[in-house]
Amino acid sequence: MAYQYKTFYSYDDLKGHLLTHKPGFYHASKTSTVIPYDKIESFLNWGHRDDFYICDLSGLPGxxxxxxxxxxxxxxxxxxxxxxxxxxxxxxxxxxxxxxxxxxxxxxxxxxxxxxxxxxxxxxxxxxxxxxxxxxxxxxxxxxxxxxxxxxxxxxxxxxxxxxxxxxxxxxxxxxxxxxxxxxxxxxxxxxxxxxxxxxxxxNEDVTYLFILLPRWEENYEPHMEIFGAVQAHRQSILSCEFLDANCMNYLKPEERLGTNQDVIFLEVKSSAFDNIYRRVLCRLSLTSQDDVFKIPENKFHHVRAAAPQAIFEENSKMGVVKVGTDAQVTADKFSDLLNCYREYSRTGVRYCLFGHFGDAHLHFNYMPSKEEAARCEDELERLYDKVYAWRGSPFAEHGIGLLKQKYIRRFxxxxxxxxxxxxxxxxxxxxxxxxxxxxxxxxx
Ligand SMILES: Cc1cc2nc3c(=O)[nH]c(=O)nc-3n(C[C@H](O)[C@H](O)[C@H](O)COP(=O)(O)OP(=O)(O)OC[C@H]3O[C@@H](n4cnc5c(N)ncnc54)[C@H](O)[C@@H]3O)c2cc1C
CATH class of the missing domain: 3.30.465.10 (Uridine Diphospho-n-acetylenolpyruvylglucosamine Reductase; domain 3)
Structure with a gap:
């Protein structure tokens, strides 16, 4: 017995299908990291498969x-x-x-x-x-x-x-x-x-993109935390505060990499507020030199920022493993605890990288395991949810629960x-x- 597949190109067709009340899973571009699309049939685990529809909505007129x-x-x-x-x-x-x-x-x-x-x-x-x-x-x-x-x-x-x-x-x-x-x-x-x-x-205001080179977070994250604290009061002027660690850079071509074995924090700043942010935030950093702050063109920022998650997505498919990564967000006072926890994970001997939405204390720690290492990495990350629960943080702040994270959400x-x-x-x-x-x-x- 096989699942039924259906793509919808018209709303009438979709409405007609809904009226049959057949059970189904409706997807769009299939970029969710919590739905294992290449193994979806086994994860859906539906008894009467020929009665279950996997429905594609990406053909609906836009x-x-x-x-x-x-x-x-x-x-x-x-x-x-x-x-x-x-x-x-x-x-x-x-x-x-x-x-x-x-x-x-x-x-x-x-x-x-x-x-x-x-x-x-x-x-x-x-x-x-x-x-x-x-x-x-x-x-x-x-x-x-x-x-x-x-x-x-x-x-x-x-x-x-x-x-x-x-x-x-x-x-x-x-x-x-x-x-x-x-x-x-x-x-x-x-x-x-x-x-x-x-x-x-x-x-569509003019914005200026900056990047700041920092030591590796595994060795010293004090400069990172100083920036975290400094940007909080400027959310009207700083639109994003993103992070890629030194490991992420290895997924770029050598000529595209930023820094040398260094972490990077990116800031997207409204150009109208740039002078103010420069004076009130960047010049006041005591643990980061002004020489380590650079402007970057917008397209390069987007390219570099997207490279890490896309590489993980592709690498996991290549290795035949399901993503082993985190999506936890914590309050500012627990951010150092979260980083300490990720630091422990970084010492397990499996390849990893850390990136994400730094200004919101919301980072994605990802293992890049081989098939043999995947189960051990899953076990390691499972311990995180006990901590996030105790810290009253959110275990999946943006990628959702889907099929992959359900076992971790139950206690919440x-x-x-x-x-x-x-x-x-x-x-x-x-x-x-x-x-x-x-x-x-x-x-x-
Ligand atoms: C490289 C990379 C970077 C990412 N970065 C981010 C990020 O910055 N922020 C973020 O939030 N997520 C991010 N994601 C996760 C993902 O892109 C989001 O979850 C996105 O919203 C999924 O969109 P999709 O069209 O691919 O949906 P799908 O994967 O096709 O579906 C996702 C879920 O939505 C449901 N669904 C889809 N369409 C509909 C509909 N019309 N009505 C009802 N339910 C529907 C599906 O049933 C499924 O449960 C990233 C993923 C990757 C691979």
Missing amino acids: HMELLSNSNLVVRGAVSWEEARKFLISKGRTLKTSPTEQLALITAGVATSCTGERCFGFGTLRSQIARLKYLNFNGEEKNLFRDDSFQINSSHLNPYQAGFQHYRLFKNAPYPRFENATDLMIGTEGQLGIVTEAELETAD HGLNQLGLFHDIKKEHDPYNQFFPQGFMGQVIK
Whole structure:
């Protein structure tokens, strides 16, 4: 028995399929790092395979429109890259910029995607003014950010109270469920299909990209932490604060590498605020020399920054191993503890690299194991989730839970979380047709 595969090129076709109520998994560009696409059939583990549909949404007609209030409406298969180019041609730009620009925006809503500019502009979740989705009957529904989340469940109030602790995190261990739009944000396609989103945009202001060379974090991360502290008060002017360690540089061609066996922090600064940031942040650093601060062209920044995650993605496929990496975000006071933990991991003798959204205390430690080393690395990283739990951090702040991270998320979900998932699933997915193996579907009795 084989799974059924279906690609949708029209909304009518998709609506018709939803009305059959057949269970399925709906994907877009397949860049999720928590869905093992090359082994998806064994991970979905569905008994009656010929009744289960793996559905491709990337053929749905795409459409973009800039509204008079400067919000961008995106419908169907539109990638972040396409939307950015469209907006720039109109003097605007996106407030969210995930490193993987080929991912689709509607999927980004489903994964509550974030990215580099989250440092300056906050989360995608807060930038979505309105969205549309197809429900289990193939009906298209509108949701508005200004409406509150509605469900008849005794778990809602305690759930929302529990979420308060995570308000300032990019993503909590569970979705927000506060505004009406939250029904589709971070619920990973378990409640319907996102078809359209209206996103806030920003002025396409001139920005200056800088990079700062630093010693290797494994030996001394004090200079890094000084920068971390210094940028926090300048989120209005510094749009992103990203990190690649010295190991990441090895994935670039020798002539493209920055520094010599050094770590790099990148800053994306509004050019109008550059002098101020130079005086108030860079000149005041006592552990970093001004000689180690350089400007870098925008395209080179994007190329270098994207190289590390893309190389890991490709290398893991080549080695036939599933990604062994972290996505944890912690509060500023726990950031040194997180780095100490990663430092321990760096000593296990397996190749690794560290990169990510430094300004938000949100880094991805990745092992680059051989097939033989993969299980040991998994065990090592598993210990991290005990610590993140104790620190009250968020274990998966942007890449989501998917199929790969479910075993690690369980301890973060108590009775109120599981109870609310159950009630929401029952109301919005009564036939259990949307990604029944997802983290919300597990509790359906
Ligand atoms: C190199 C690299 C860098 C990355 N950088 C970032 C980053 O900076 N920030 C970040 O957040 N993520 C990042 N990611 C992860 C990934 O790009 C995001 O999770 C992205 O949102 C997935 O988009 P996709 O189109 O590939 O979705 P897919 O992988 O196709 O699907 C992802 C999930 O969304 C669901 N889904 C897809 N479309 C819909 C829809 N229309 N309606 C309902 N559910 C849907 C699917 O069921 C699945 O659960 C990165 C990944 C890679 C490989």
